[in-house]
Amino acid sequence: MAGIYFRDIYKSFGTSRLFEGLSLACPDRKYLCLLGPSGCGKTTLMRIVAGLTEPDSGEVLIGDKRVNGLPPASRNIGLAFQNYALYPHLSVAGNLAFPLRAPIRRGRYRQAEIEERVKRVAALLRIDQLLHRRVNQLSGGQQQRVALGRALIHDPGVLLLDEPVTHLDARLRYEMRAEIKLLHDRIGTTTIHVTHDQQEALAMGDLIAVMRNGRIEQLGAPLELYHEPATAFVAGFIGDPPMSLVHARLAQENGNTIVQVAGSSLSLSEALAAQANMAPSREIIVGLRPKQVALVERPEAGAVATTVYSHGRVGREQQLVLTFGRDEVHCRTSSAIHVTTGDKVWLSISLDGAKLFDAASGRALAHT
Amino acid sequence: MSTIVPDKKNAVGAATGARNLAIYLAACLFVGFGLFPLYMMITTSLKTDQQTFAWPPVWLFTPRFQSYYNALFVFGGRSADHYLFNSLVVTLSSSALAVFLGAMAAYGLARFRFRGNRDVAFYILSTRFAPPVGFIVPIYLMVQRSGLLDTQIALIVVYTSMNLSFVTWILRGFFLEIPIEIEEAALVDGYTRWQIFLRVALPLVRPGLAATAILSAIFSWNEFLFASILAPGDAATIPVYLAGFSASMNIDWGEYMAVGTMAVLPIMIFTLALQRHLVRGLTFGAVR
Numbered sequence: 001m002a003g004i005y006f007r008d009i010y011k012s013f014g015t016s017r018l019f020e021g022l023s024l025a026c027p028d029r030k031y032l033c034l035l036g037p038s039g040c041g042k043t044t045l046m047r048i049v050a051g052l053t054e055p056d057s058g059e060v061l062i063g064d065k066r067v068n069g070l071p072p073a074s075r076n077i078g079l080a081f082q083n084y085a086l087y088p089h090l091s092v093a094g095n096l097a098f099p100l101r102a103p104i105r106r107g108r109y110r111q112a113e114i115e116e117r118v119k120r121v122a123a124l125l126r127i128d129q130l131l132h133r134r135v136n137q138l139s140g141g142q143q144q145r146v147a148l149g150r151a152l153i154h155d156p157g158v159l160l161l162d163e164p165v166t167h168l169d170a171r172l173r174y175e176m177r178a179e180i181k182l183l184h185d186r187i188g189t190t191t192i193h194v195t196h197d198q199q200e201a202l203a204m205g206d207l208i209a210v211m212r213n214g215r216i217e218q219l220g221a222p223l224e225l226y227h228e229p230a231t232a233f234v235a236g237f238i239g240d241p242p243m244s245l246v247h248a249r250l251a252q253e254n255g256n257t258i259v260q261v262a263g264s265s266l267s268l269s270e271a272l273a274a275q276a277n278m279a280p281s282r283e284i285i286v287g288l289r290p291k292q293v294a295l296v297e298r299p300e301a302g303a304v305a306t307t308v309y310s311h312g313r314v315g316r317e318q319q320l321v322l323t324f325g326r327d328e329v330h331c332r333t334s335s336a337i338h339v340t341t342g343d344k345v346w347l348s349i350s351l352d353g354a355k356l357f358d359a360a361s362g363r364a365l366a367h368t
Numbered sequence: 369m370s371t372i373v374p375d376k377k378n379a380v381g382a383a384t385g386a387r388n389l390a391i392y393l394a395a396c397l398f399v400g401f402g403l404f405p406l407y408m409m410i411t412t413s414l415k416t417d418q419q420t421f422a423w424p425p426v427w428l429f430t431p432r433f434q435s436y437y438n439a440l441f442v443f444g445g446r447s448a449d450h451y452l453f454n455s456l457v458v459t460l461s462s463s464a465l466a467v468f469l470g471a472m473a474a475y476g477l478a479r480f481r482f483r484g485n486r487d488v489a490f491y492i493l494s495t496r497f498a499p500p501v502g503f504i505v506p507i508y509l510m511v512q513r514s515g516l517l518d519t520q521i522a523l524i525v526v527y528t529s530m531n532l533s534f535v536t537w538i539l540r541g542f543f544l545e546i547p548i549e550i551e552e553a554a555l556v557d558g559y560t561r562w563q564i565f566l567r568v569a570l571p572l573v574r575p576g577l578a579a580t581a582i583l584s585a586i587f588s589w590n591e592f593l594f595a596s597i598l599a600p601g602d603a604a605t606i607p608v609y610l611a612g613f614s615a616s617m618n619i620d621w622g623e624y625m626a627v628g629t630m631a632v633l634p635i636m637i638f639t640l641a642l643q644r645h646l647v648r649g650l651t652f653g654a655v656r
């Protein structure tokens with residue numbers, strides 16, 4: 001067992017620079033979810049751990065061992081590829097047994113034990129009915145589970161899962177998440193799990209690293225990211241729905257700091273005012289949870305005029321997306337209120353519990 | 369309305385039927401044209417001389433195997449089976465060597481980036497630009513100096529080198545089609561390059577191996593020019609032996625055709641046996 005550490009990683013593809021001094025630590029026995037939009041470098045980071053891509057500079061450590069330049073085979077890794085990469089000429093059983101028959105593990109497993117393990121993993125992943133099928137006769141979700149099984153069948157030192165459950169139907173996805181989590185709790189293999197589903201990351205990760213354009217925006221426990229997002233990007237990525245991000249200006253009124261949003265002035269609590277005073281410029285972004293905004297019948301003091309962009313039912317409520325200026329606000333109301341796209345509605349905003357970010361850098365305004 | 373639609377459909381059906389019939393007939397003619405010499409050869413080998421030269425031709429007759437018996441057991445000197453065996457040894461060895469060495473070269477060219485990769489690939493192909501007669505003299509000298517004249521080894525080496533270039537080119541294309549992630553998965557699973565080549569890459573290019581094996585075997589089996597010059601005697605292959613027939617004053621047509629039939633059979637069986645591996649799309653759908 002071993003932690004995974006990146007130290008000051010640089011990597012370019014041709015002229016496009018992906019990582020510029022990325023550092024990240026996934027301590028021993030932790031389950032780290034790597035969360036980020038498409039193209040931010042999640043797969044590349046996994047390939048660097050596996051030794052399939054070498055960084056231009058910087059160190060990769062597994063445990064206390066520097067693995068730069070070490071061939072993939074001797075890193076003792078289980079990797080579930082994003083696009084499965086199963087062996088098309090082998091059956092499901094053949095694919096699962098392939099790592100166990102590897103020359104690097106020669107003599108470690110007897111034939112009987114190989115069969116035993118294949119059966120156990122197949123049962124765990126609900127593919128025991130398919131063991132003799134060729135893998136190109138399987139559905140996408142079945143192939144994904146074979147890929148997952150192949151990654152963990154040899155009890156690797158670290159487990160790298162590149163979007164391991166994205167192609168499963170909702171129910172199976174929940175089941176597989178639970179199985180993976182259970183397995184991790186039991187064996188404790190250090191795991192990096194790539195996903196772009198924030199819900200999955202919140203549900204599974206001991207730690208979550210949010211990535212964007214080859215940078216780590218924030219590393220922290222799920223609740224930490226939820227309650228204390230370090231940047232506006234993280235705030236806009238995590239939560240269902242995520243925080244609404246609204247551009248605003250700080251101003252002074254009677255010696256108090258206030259926030260001007262779309263022509264309305266909102267007062268700040270003392271704590272928030274203290275934060276606002278730390279702002280490097282007047283331009284800020286306000287992060288609002290859905291419960292901080294409410295529709296109001298008519299324009300009242302502090303209400304903001306908005307347009308309904310979309311609306312959809314969520315259980316007994318409806319979720320509205322409202323626009324004003326270049327910003328979007330998510331808001332929940334009773335489905336008794338009838339609105340349609342394009343309607344003008346008024347919104348009252350409460351800043352209690354809002355997060356403030358510097359507009360230029362996107363960083364959260366510090367407390368202190 | 370409901371009466372018009374079926375009518376129309378029938379008209380269309382009849383038209384395509386006629387079209388299909390025409391295509392079918394054309395195909396039959398073509399196949400007949402291709403197979404007729406083979407038919408003539410096989411029937412002649414089973415006829416008596418009288419039947420062979422009878423006019424009008426005899427279409428129905430009782431086959432007799434005397435010609436085969438004569439070719440194998442009666443003729444003086446080496447008989448046909450000796451040369452058939454030579455051909456078999458030379459063809460199997462040179463094809464196996466060409467496909468195996470070619471596969472390794474092709475894998476290297478497809479998977480490793482090194483300086484001059486494309487130049488090497490082109491050079492390998494360019495070895496086939498010159499007509500073989502062009503370099504028969506230097507090859508003859510090389511074989512003679514190394515004391516390999518009239519040996520099977522000489523033919524095996526020459527045929528292997530001649531087949532190697534197209535085997536390499538065809539297989540390179542097949543290897544390039546394997547998604548790289550499959551081999552990366554094997555690297556992570558703990559396999560070395562050499563084992564990945566043997567246990568992942570080769571099985572995935574099986575159709576390519578079959579195709580190149582068939583082409584090399586046909587070439588080696590039929591090659592005449594080099595065989596006649598490098599191995600005219602004891603090590604001669606079946607084409608050289610066959611040519612000996614037409615050189616003599618009066619040709620024993622029955623025996624000639626019997627040897628011809630025996631010369632065609634092995635390569636036909638070989639091709640038919642490998643043909644079922646020519647299925648395409650083994651790697652199709654391997655990665656998402």
Ligand SMILES: Nc1ncnc2c1ncn2[C@@H]1O[C@H](COP(=O)(O)OP(=O)(O)OP(=O)(O)O)[C@@H](O)[C@H]1O
Pocket residue numbers: 013014018036037038039040041042043044045082196
């Ligand atoms: N071999 C390569 N050559 C050139 N560019 C590459 C290569 N591999 C990755 N990239 C680039 O690096 C960036 C990150 O790619 P990566 O596959 O790591 O993204 P990702 O976060 O896994 O995205 P996704 O969620 O879509 O899988 C992309 O812009 C991609 O185009």
Ligand SMILES: [Mg+2]
Pocket residue numbers: 042043044082162
């Ligand atoms: Mg990816």
